Amino acid sequence: MAEFRFKTPLTEADVRQLKIGDSVLLDGVIFGVRDGNLIRVFDKNVAPPCDWKGAALLHTAPNVRKIGPGKYEPICVGTTTSMRMDRFTEGLLRDYGVRAILGKGGLSQNSAALMKQYGAVYLSVTGGAAAMETLQIEEIEKVYWEDLMPECIWQIRFKGLGPMTVGIDAHGGNLQADVQQQAKDKAAEILKKMGITS
Amino acid sequence: MEVSDSFYALVETVCRDLYIKSLKEIPPDVVESIKRAAAKETKEVAKRIFSHYLRSIELGKKENMMVCQDTGIPIYWVKIGGKLRLDGSKLEQAIIRGTERATREHPLRSSIVSPLKRENRQTSTGDHIPIIHYEFIADSDVLDILFMPKGSGSENMSFMKMLVPADGINGIKKFVLENVVGAGAKPCPPMVVGVGIGGSSDLCMTLAKKATSRPVGSQNPDPQIAALEAELCDAINQTGLGPQGLGGDTTALGVHIESAWTHITCNPVAVNIQCWRAERRRAIITPDGKVEEGF
Ligand code: SF4
Numbered sequence: 001m002a003e004f005r006f007k008t009p010l011t012e013a014d015v016r017q018l019k020i021g022d023s024v025l026l027d028g029v030i031f032g033v034r035d036g037n038l039i040r041v042f043d044k045n046v047a048p049p050c051d052w053k054g055a056a057l058l059h060t061a062p063n064v065r066k067i068g069p070g071k072y073e074p075i076c077v078g079t080t081t082s083m084r085m086d087r088f089t090e091g092l093l094r095d096y097g098v099r100a101i102l103g104k105g106g107l108s109q110n111s112a113a114l115m116k117q118y119g120a121v122y123l124s125v126t127g128g129a130a131a132m133e134t135l136q137i138e139e140i141e142k143v144y145w146e147d148l149m150p151e152c153i154w155q156i157r158f159k160g161l162g163p164m165t166v167g168i169d170a171h172g173g174n175l176q177a178d179v180q181q182q183a184k185d186k187a188a189e190i191l192k193k194m195g196i197t198s
Numbered sequence: 199m200e201v202s203d204s205f206y207a208l209v210e211t212v213c214r215d216l217y218i219k220s221l222k223e224i225p226p227d228v229v230e231s232i233k234r235a236a237a238k239e240t241k242e243v244a245k246r247i248f249s250h251y252l253r254s255i256e257l258g259k260k261e262n263m264m265v266c267q268d269t270g271i272p273i274y275w276v277k278i279g280g281k282l283r284l285d286g287s288k289l290e291q292a293i294i295r296g297t298e299r300a301t302r303e304h305p306l307r308s309s310i311v312s313p314l315k316r317e318n319r320q321t322s323t324g325d326h327i328p329i330i331h332y333e334f335i336a337d338s339d340v341l342d343i344l345f346m347p348k349g350s351g352s353e354n355m356s357f358m359k360m361l362v363p364a365d366g367i368n369g370i371k372k373f374v375l376e377n378v379v380g381a382g383a384k385p386c387p388p389m390v391v392g393v394g395i396g397g398s399s400d401l402c403m404t405l406a407k408k409a410t411s412r413p414v415g416s417q418n419p420d421p422q423i424a425a426l427e428a429e430l431c432d433a434i435n436q437t438g439l440g441p442q443g444l445g446g447d448t449t450a451l452g453v454h455i456e457s458a459w460t461h462i463t464c465n466p467v468a469v470n471i472q473c474w475r476a477e478r479r480r481a482i483i484t485p486d487g488k489v490e491e492g493f
Binding site: 061062063064075078083104105126128131149175179183186191 | 221242243251254264265266269304305306307308318372375379380382383384433439440442444445
């Protein structure tokens with residue numbers, strides 16, 4: 001389990017070094033995305049108003065305070081469950097060149113295969129520990145699609161976001177899926193021991 | 199005892215404060231169980247995750263920060279003393295206004311939308327939201343309000359099944375274990391697993407939710423149910439899902455079961471999961487306006 005620190009945007013070489021279980025800190029601009037804005041990009045075919053080449057996208061859920069036109073400061077910015085956005089992985093990697101998806105709870109084996117193909121990783125942020133994450137924000141630089149509040153696209157500059165755990169690497173590894181499969185096997189074994197088979 | 203009009207104004211500010219404070223101070227029983235789990239954890243990744251939990255708990259308390267960003271679905275469990283004379287509709291309005299004020303005055307993210315149009319009033323309220331459960335307590339003259347800002351990562355991991363009597367207790371065990379493992383990393387484990395057994399389908403789910411509001415590790419007073427709680431908790435922890443589903447020794451902080459009697463042909467079971475932050479906060483208000491806060 002190695003430790004890494006990168007500055008965004010990320011290159012394919014950056015992310016190909018990572019293995020599941022490694023720990024990663026990120027500096028620089030990270031884009032906050034979630035259900036509402038990704039639905040607009042992919043289902044309503046509205047191109048994102050920012051450049052996502054080499055980007056790290058965070059499945060985020062911000063509480064903010066408005067301090068001026070289009071300007072917000074963070075109150076509490078945390079991470080939301082990624083699986084709801086699983087079907088957008090392919091478009092994000094193929095069409096927009098995203099290199100890292102950051103979120104909690106993991107993504108599917110299908111996303112893992114796509115990350116291997118395109119050279120990208122999934123970084124698992126510690127869900128619920130938003131207080132810690134909020135203090136790692138330097139500035140909310142820009143907000144796109146404010147009409148979707150709070151599901152806008154957030155351009156946030158972080159200093160040392162993490163440490164995150166590599167959940168999916170660019171070699172087909174998927175830590176959360178492996179752990180869950182082992183847990184399922186174990187549960188079947190426990191039920192058998194309890195004499196519960198059907 | 200008849201309450202005065204200022205009582206409802208007090209309920210309003212108390213509800214506002216319950217919402218805000220519940221997001222910042224994790225209940226002591228939850229903190230203790232996270233600390234115990236962290237201390238005995240053997241896996242490196244899991245130890246790191248626990249250190250993040252503990253750091254956020256500390257920031258919440260010492261720096262007055264929200265521990266987790268999810269302002270949740272506002273849920274109130276209200277116990278009305280049988281000796282308290284009050285106007286129920288005024289009480290309900292006060293609770294709703296308190297919820298809106300917390301959202302506006304802090305400010306908090308409003309997480310509540312209409313189901314189809316997905317329209318957000320930015321007040322954390324909407325049709326039937328906040329959710330308010332009422333119970334009446336004989337020989338009491340206080341108003342006891344327990345608030346939970348129920349996070350969606352765990353709320354989305356809710357499961358209900360109308361088992362049949364022939365499925366027996368074994369059917370219940372299987373349902374709970376398989377669904378908790380199926381939830382995996384999504385509800386931010388280690389979790390508090392609430393289980394409802396019996397009742398009708400709707401009551402069963404409510405019991406599961408109510409079970410998550412009990413202090414972590416508390417036992418059902420019925421020894422047979424308490425034994426089932428312990429057995430299921432042990433089984434879940436053997437699965438090794440661990441914090442954030444990244445692998446580890448503790449997956450459940452506790453399994454809490456609440457039960458009701460049911461129909462001769464029914465054997466309902468429901469699971470409602472609470473995430474590691476297991477947030478809740480209580481206020482007990484006396485008719486003359488004294489407030490005692492707790493969890
Ligand atoms: S599941 Fe719970 S702890 Fe995790 S992010 Fe959601 S509300 Fe917070």
